[in-house]
Amino acid sequence: MPCNSSIPLPSNHCSGNGMDRRYGWHRRLLVGLLAAWLLSSCAASPAPAVSAPTPMPGPRVEVLLSGLDNPRGIAIGPDGELYVAEAGTGYDAVDPQDMTGKLTVYHDRNGDGDFDDEGEVDRWFSHLPTYNALQFFASRRDEVNGPADVLLHRDGRVFLSVDGGLDKIALYEISPDRRIGRNLAGRSNMNSIAFDLEQEHIYAAASTANQLYRISLAGEIEELVTFPELAHGQQAVPAGVAVDPRNGDVLVALFSGNARDESTGEYIPFVPGDAKVVRVDPVTGTFRDEITGLTTVVDVAIDREGNIYTVELASMYADLLPKLFDLFDPEAPPLHGGYLRFSGKVTLYPADGSQPRVLAQGLDMPTNITIGPAHELYVSVGQGTPGRPIPGPDGPTTIVGQILRITMEP
Template sequence: MRTRRLLIGLVALAVVAVASPGVAGATGSPHPPPGPVTVASNLHNPRQIAVGPFGTLAVAEAGTGQVGASDTSIPCGEGPEGPACVGDTGSVTAIFGAWTHRPVATRVVKGLLSVAAPDGSAATGVDAVTFGPWGSLSGIMTAVPADLPPKLARQNGQVLRFTPWGPQPVADIASFSLSHLLPGNLPETDPYGILATRHGTYVADAAANTLLRVSNHGNISIVKAFEVRANDGYDGVPTSIAEHDGNLYVGQLSSLEPGLAKVTVLRPDGKVLKVYDGLSSVTGVAVAKNGDVYATELFTGEPFNSPGALVKISARTGARTVTELPAPGGVAVGGGSAYVSINSVSPTDGAVIRLPA
């Protein structure tokens, strides 16, 4: 099973694995921690989260495909895991006052490319968002190998900057990846993670198995080429990016097998500094100010037959705290709290919860 099918299949089949929206207590503690607080609900396939100015959260919503789309005339095609329908239902939700008793969530970006099953589940679209150093908001858009209306075609496979005049394409990640394939890699691209910094924007292409950098002038280069194992398909599959003390933390899905996912710590030039291994199905990563690492696992064990989790890795001791969650898609930390998107493959029941960090 190769990378794009691995990631899309993981998301698609996770729909049947989410049996309950409940949250189990963290392990390794004699007393259960305070229960989670929902800060946003009724989200459409929510994925990765970013923290912006004044603690504002932005959540990427992959949308519902053609369900509720303004144009339902585009014929559904056959995707890697079954019928796939295209629409403009992707969005970004902002959450104000997420640390308070009365957070306010509102969709601030709408009309984004979304591909989903006919019922709107298991979507892919805008899978991650990021705030730039000066507060600008950008996102990374999936790549769809299909003819699209002009409005959606200009978003396809792009880094998008969200402006009052609509989403503006900044860099064509999909075209770059397909023209710079790694040896042994299939001609696939699935831009999935994004992180803006003062020195450029980093993008994780899960299917191309690369970490890319987009300069402030729009030039694209490969920072890190992850493993491509043509014989068994256990590729690197980078899904998410965080930064701490000038280093990059890249979450890697790697494989469906439990324990083969990881978080790789890199210098900005791509040199590997450290690897946190023994994880499963990593879909998101964040790092607290003290260096604690947080990773979301879509599954904690046997794929499609185990819950997901938030894993906290202590910077001081290396101890791991696991909090079971239903299909988490992304994580952000700030102000002493961890924020996690859950039910991340649901077209209607997605949410963001707040947990003590």
């Protein structure tokens, strides 16, 4: 992404030590005459008025919900209610009653713009599977998985993708009266899901399989695309998916996987700049690069005008955790946990091809984005073990799951 840079002007250096004093008064006279001429010219010819450029509306970022356990996908209901999937704490409990993955509906019943009043929090499910990749796969990263994304069908059905690990992977169909029905797909973790234009199929980003699925509402699964390796031989890791409302194309965020550092021979979590967004033709399965040069792009959204919004989880990797690190120790040292905390961002790529605009930066591990009916953006932040000590911008702090709302100021 191009950046602005200031160019220093050359400085003039003069010294009177080498000046012939016999000509000093001539120089002073010449300077005085020149100054007088300049002043008279300015007085006679006033400078033309220059209109200030109209400032572009700036984004307003506010915390809408806080204290959540790894908020992920968000769907917006017909009355403005928010359906929020929470991946949970990451504690892999044996007793299902101790599982902490959730699906919650938030209603702004009194219209005050928040959801913290009595009767505004409607918990649909509280004990869905959750786990942490550090404990499951010794990834050395604090990565919580569980309920991942949620869709609301126009007929009232809800579709919820869940990555509970191994045999607990699902794409659940939930009836309007909150009954979990069929599991439409359980073949690979589906971090992001999106309807096609007719709401007859669901596209799913299958990260571990490096594939894009198309799943019918009857449960028929088609492997639409298998993504090849990225620039440095790492897996593509599709993480986010969105459908272009103008033509039905599918945008897929390719997060990028581990890569081998040629200088050391060791594997690193990712290569900055290798992540990208691709555009998939759902008829042919062909795809092309849409946005390149990204880092850990984890989700993507597109509005009706064709503006694209990307979410980048972090700008760099940092503080890989020991394999036996206690994620739930409140006295643990404040470590990043694999990704540089408070380095995530949301960027707008205008449909007209003009310069990208960073709408929010310095975010703590953002993961999901949803566009609201008034073009407002909802962004989930705070990935990782809730309450774990981490380095913050102003000193040690803890992981807090939040939903941010980004609006464009008039």
